[in-house]
Each structure stands twice: as structure tokens, then as C-alpha cells.
Amino acid sequence: xxxxxxxGGALLGIAFFVGSIIALIxxxxxxxxxxxxxxxxxxxxxxxLFAINIIALxxxxxxxxxxxxxxxIFISSYVYGLQxxxxxxxxxxxxxxxxxxxxxxxxxxxxxxxIGMLAAIFNGEWGIFFVLLLNVILTYxxxxxxxxxxxxxxxxDG
Numbered sequence: 001x002x003x004x005x006x007x008g009g010a011l012l013g014i015a016f017f018v019g020s021i022i023a024l025i026x027x028x029x030x031x032x033x034x035x036x037x038x039x040x041x042x043x044x045x046x047x048x049l050f051a052i053n054i055i056a057l058x059x060x061x062x063x064x065x066x067x068x069x070x071x072x073i074f075i076s077s078y079v080y081g082l083q084x085x086x087x088x089x090x091x092x093x094x095x096x097x098x099x100x101x102x103x104x105x106x107x108x109x110x111x112x113x114x115i116g117m118l119a120a121i122f123n124g125e126w127g128i129f130f131v132l133l134l135n136v137i138l139t140y141x142x143x144x145x146x147x148x149x150x151x152x153x154x155x156x157d158g
Contacts, residue, residue, distance in 0.1 A: 032093055032101075035086040042083045049076040053142065060149055067153030074146025077139050084135035088113035091128055095119035 053073050060069040089112045092100050096119045104112035113132060120129035 032090065035089055039083070039086050039090065042079065042086060045079055046083045049079055050138075052076070057145075063153070063156050066149045066156070070146045070149030070151075070153060072146070073142050073149065077143035077146060080135060080139040080142060084113055084132065084139050085110065087135065088116035088132060091116035091125075091132065092119055095123050095125070 053076055056069040056072050060066050088104075089101060092104055092112045092115045096115065100115050100119065101112060104110075104115040107115075113136065117129055117132045120126070120132065
């Protein structure tokens with residue numbers, strides 16, 4: 001009886017392992033398809049937000065509007081980050097495959113962007129590399145500018 005329990009437990013473990021791998025593959029496949037589907041919309045939204053942020057920076061000359069402009073720019077940085085992440089995911093997948101994507105996701109999820117940049121460099125895709133680099137700069141730059149404007153508004157109000 002103990003032998004049957006051991007065999008049953010081993011088979012259950014193997015089934016769980018195989019099921020986990022199948023679920024992981026489906027997750028990545030569907031995730032990549034979703035990313036490829038929504039990337040054009042996110043890119044369009046990024047362009048619109050960039051234009052709005054440039055206009056908002058001109059409005060931020062007035063101290064009264066700095067807080068609102070800072071919040072707008074800070075929130076926009078998350079859309080920029082989403083576009084950067086999706087692009088990094090798709091570039092990593094296209095150039096280096098699933099194993100590189102899995103490694104990037106195990107690096108806190110954001111690892112697909114630097115791995116995508118490395119993949120672009122090693123494959124001689126300099127245009128893709130610079131797009132990712134500019135997106136990273138846009139993401140973190142807008143986040144820093146948004147926080148600085150919001151803090152500036154708090155200092156003048158307080």
C-alpha cells in the first residue's frame with residue numbers, strides 16, 4: 001500500500017510540474033500576444049502624453065500650476081514605462097527567445113528591458129537599442145521632473 005502511495009505521489013508531482021510548465025508557456029504566449037496587440041495603442045498614447053507634457057511644462061512656469069503639472073507628468077511616466085516594458089519584452093522575445101524573457105521576468109519583471117537592450121546591441125539592432133534607451137530616459141526623467149514640480153509646488157504653498 002505504501003508503494004502505491006509513493007507512486008501516486010510521484011505521479012501527482014510530475015503532473016503538477018508538467019502542468020506548471022504548460023501554464024507558464026501559455027502565460028508567456030498569451031502575454032506576448034496581448035503586448036503586441038496593445039503596443040500600437042500605448043505608443044499612440046505615449047505620443048499624445050508627450051505633447052501634453054511639453055505644453056504642461058510651459059504652463060508650469062506659473063507657480064500656481066506646478067503641482068498639477070507635476071502630477072500629470074508623474075502619471076504620464078507610468079504610461080511611458082508601460083510602453084518601454086512591452087517593447088523590451090517583445091524585443092527580448094524576438095531576438096533571444098523565451099529563456100531570456102523568463103530570466104528578465106525573474107529579475108523583478110523589469111529585467112526584460114535591459115536584456116532587450118543587450119539583445120539589440122549583440123544583434124546589431126542599434127535603432128531598437130536607442131529606442132529602448134530613450135524610452136528609459138523618458139520614463140525616469142518624467143518621473144523625476146514630475147516629482148520635482150510637485151515638491152516645488154508644496155514648498156511654495158507651505
